[in-house]
Amino acid sequence: MAHSVARSSQIMSKNEISSVFSRFLRFWRSVHKVSQEELAYRLDSSPRHISRLENGSSRPSEAMVTEIGEALSLGSRDRNHLLLAAGFAPANEGRDFNSPELKWLRKAMIMNLRALDPYPTSVVDGAANLLMVNRGWVSFYSHVVEDEELNNVSNLYDFIFDRQGAGNIISDWEDTLSAILMSIQQTALFTNDETTKATLERLQQYPSVPEDWQQRAARTEPMASFKVQIPIDGTLKRFFSVGTMAGALGPNAFASEPRLSIFTLYPEDDSFDFDALLDESKTHPLLFY
Template sequence: MTIAASGKAAPAVIPADRGVGPLLRAWREQRRVSQLELALRADSSARHISFIETGRSKPSEEMVLRLAEHLDVPVRERNALLLAAGYAPRYPETPLDDPALDALREGLERLIQGYEPYPALVVDALYNVVAANRGILALLDGIPEFLLTQPLNAMRLTLHPQGLAPRIRNLPEWRGHLLAQMERQIALHRSQQLRTLYEEVAAYPVPRTGAADQPEEAAQPVPYFALPMRIEHEGRTLSFVSSISTFNTPMDVTVAELAIETLVPADPATVKYLQSLLP
């Protein structure tokens, strides 16, 4: 599956009656950082931070960016802070299909293809799939067409009762892991679109996976080093653990919101089967 442009997260909406101060205060409180601690991190004073938050002092562009850095504000929201302070956005948002990102797209394609036969995909901030390799496509065999329409969404594909959910042997644990991951992302990005997606997938009925009907295996259980996703595929149970990578110090909103997820085989049987499945 080649990289394609996907639905973007909507730009942050800044209420007309709010300046940068209340927004910075909201980020600081969400990160549970005191004014004094933030001042020490940013080489400022608690008095100056207080004045910025109450609107008594207008921060410089450099100060806005410095505070955003120390509060771990996402790149998209740093632009929103700059706008609220009266400055131009610092970080561009280049469409993924723009020629300027040709090298990035090609690099991502080579990366996930080189990971075959193991599954790998690239998602955006809303978990829309922008690229996937043949390992992923093999797991999606038999999924209804309405779940495969663009933009494909990794959370819908996994948790929908007509998606992968009925095939996941340890669905309650894996579902809980995915929902907790989304909750952390909502806390980090404060995205209403992500919250809407979370509310949708969290409300899906949880199908019975049939795991209780399976006889116990005679072999000793594998000592997993992380929570695995144990999924049925053509009569076999495959086990994977998930690893997620992002770009270091991105300078573009689109690039900042991309994540590469690789599914690492968690046992020798999964390795052997995947190697036979995709020559």
């Protein structure tokens, strides 16, 4: 009986996935005015198979989904939505943040960073490589590390995991590092991306990583923020580091390139004056204004 229930749940799960894919397939056929017969011809398949895909009685392979996307001339965003609808990971097509076609995005990020001054803010990519920082970020972290070391910081994760760097000021750092590692681990499992797996392997080598990080992370609900504390004028001050996504819209926004996140520090004490820390003389290679 239990086996029967489990099998029924499994079938229901497959049917639910197929129904999502079916809706997407019918939608895009109608948008491009392609009949089932024509699509079958383009795919070297049969109208009966296309019909089964659309009524949910058959589930496509990943290769079939990709071929359908090509046959319907879908763009990267819509091909990824089709893959997700069929239960597959989206295709990750890297985009260079510094490429000429993304000049408008870089300008928008600079305006965002400037608007958030004096709150320390950074823009990072999907691998947490620092892309841009604002003056508040440079001024604040100058209280943590020497200017020369700060100028060489290129990755937010490395900066956090290094107990000689920002890792010295992370509250509950064992749980925070564990949660970050688990988020990378989940991404690696989902995408099987070699860069993500390399990042996970590199970060695990830091002495600051708890041996039981997987168990710690399993007990910690993921959040887009963590706490920071630092002595200012002899008094320990506490802050929240809050992360927001700045990417594409839609179901696959988390996988769309470039995957940008914006991290900003906010004071726990509303009376704290970040302006007092702002130093106009400070420079940094990633400060663009």
